[in-house]
Amino acid sequence: DGGITQSPKYLFRKEGQNVTLSCEQNLNHDAMYWYRQDPGQGLRLIYYSQIVNDFQKGDIAEGYSVSREKKESFPLTVTSAQKNPTAFYLCASSIRGLEETQYFGPGTRLLVL
Amino acid sequence: SQKIEQNSEALNIQEGKTATLTCNYTNYSPAYLQWYRQDPGRGPVFLLLIRENEKEKRKERLKVTFDTTLKQSLFHITASQPADSATYLCALGRGTSYDKVIFGPGTSLSVIP
Numbered sequence: 001d002g003g004i005t006q007s008p009k010y011l012f013r014k015e016g017q018n019v020t021l022s023c024e025q026n027l028n029h030d031a032m033y034w035y036r037q038d039p040g041q042g043l044r045l046i047y048y049s050q051i052v053n054d055f056q057k058g059d060i061a062e063g064y065s066v067s068r069e070k071k072e073s074f075p076l077t078v079t080s081a082q083k084n085p086t087a088f089y090l091c092a093s094s095i096r097g098l099e100e101t102q103y104f105g106p107g108t109r110l111l112v113l
Numbered sequence: 114s115q116k117i118e119q120n121s122e123a124l125n126i127q128e129g130k131t132a133t134l135t136c137n138y139t140n141y142s143p144a145y146l147q148w149y150r151q152d153p154g155r156g157p158v159f160l161l162l163i164r165e166n167e168k169e170k171r172k173e174r175l176k177v178t179f180d181t182t183l184k185q186s187l188f189h190i191t192a193s194q195p196a197d198s199a200t201y202l203c204a205l206g207r208g209t210s211y212d213k214v215i216f217g218p219g220t221s222l223s224v225i226p
Binding site for chain 2: 035040088102106107
């Protein structure tokens with residue numbers, strides 16, 4: 001079964017804590033993305049990667065970090081510097097790059113304790 | 114700055130009628146426009162893509178129009194069913210490898226039996 005998986009489905013963060021959201025795809029896509037979704041707003045791009053070992057900041061990268069050591073994996077770390085992390089986080093991939101149709105994972109909802 | 118607007122209010126329609134959703138944009142010249150469906154707590158799913166040189170595109174009960182003069186896309190669902198109830202997102206792209214896709218805030222559609 002091909003697709004994108006995200007884990008966990010729900011994640012709770014304590015103040016001052018870093019947390020990591022997992023994203024894995026077996027679609028053999030080169031490009032992967034992280035978006036944040038808040039009520040009433042469009043998806044906002046956090047980071048994207050068009051190739052292994054390379055990634056670029058999106059519109060709201062502050063307080064987040066990523067790595068792309070393997071083609072199929074693109075984990076997102078929400079650091080303590082992100083002061084308003086409560087949101088729905090979506091990972092996506094596309095065959096090659098930014099110009100193409102994106103395939104989304106099921107999302108991770110991050111809540112702050 | 115670039116802006117995408119979708120129907121600001123949720124749309125409620127009777128089963129069997131045609132639902133029409135609107136996507137308007139400003140300060141942007143897209144090469145294509147996409148429509149996605151998003152169910153609560155899930156990731157968006159790609160539905161249709163229409164390019165700037167196409168006026169209309171159809172897929173089963175779905176029809177999309179794209180008017181670059183009016184800077185508007187209309188998304189129609191004919192013979193609507195309760196299973197069509199979801200949030201629908203439009204997204205614009207320039208079709209280059211360095212321009213990210215921009216998503217609208219979405220319109221919530223409820224089809225009433």
